[in-house]
Amino acid sequence: MKTRSQTAPKPLKTVRLPPVKPRPKQPPQPQPQPPPSRKKGQPLVDRRRPKKPPTAFFYFMEDFRKTYKEENPSVKSMQEVGKACGEKWNTMTFEERVKYYDIATEKRAEYEKAVAEFDKKKESGELSEESDYD
DNA sequence: CTCGTGATTGTTTCA
């Protein structure tokens, strides 16, 4: 048996949110020492691996931001919102978080796909550093 | 005018 009678319905381990991928197979990347200066005007999408997609918490923050700003238009920094977000996030029920997890999970699938394609491109073209370099 | 900082949690990556 699995002593599944644990009254604590651990909300975790549900939804289809894969905990984390150990390592799909990361070939040795020849990190050519990219300049730490990231271009603001143009997102370094092709410079390095695709940017990490926002997490469920961030999606929640997007929505929370609007609500928080409407109730607290005097707030100027996001620090307060961030704190409020974290606090509420902890009080939120898993069911509500699942809503964001679901979105984040989908985005991650896309991200993985992008990485796979990016990786493939690397093998094909060695490096796709693209023309971000001036 | 332009960039970095600050705060939050979740996911990613490397050794």
Place this chain on the structure above:
DNA sequence: TGAAACAATCACGAG
């Protein structure tokens, strides 16, 4: 397995 870095957001300061 564990730790560190990075993800977005907005206003403000410094040079």
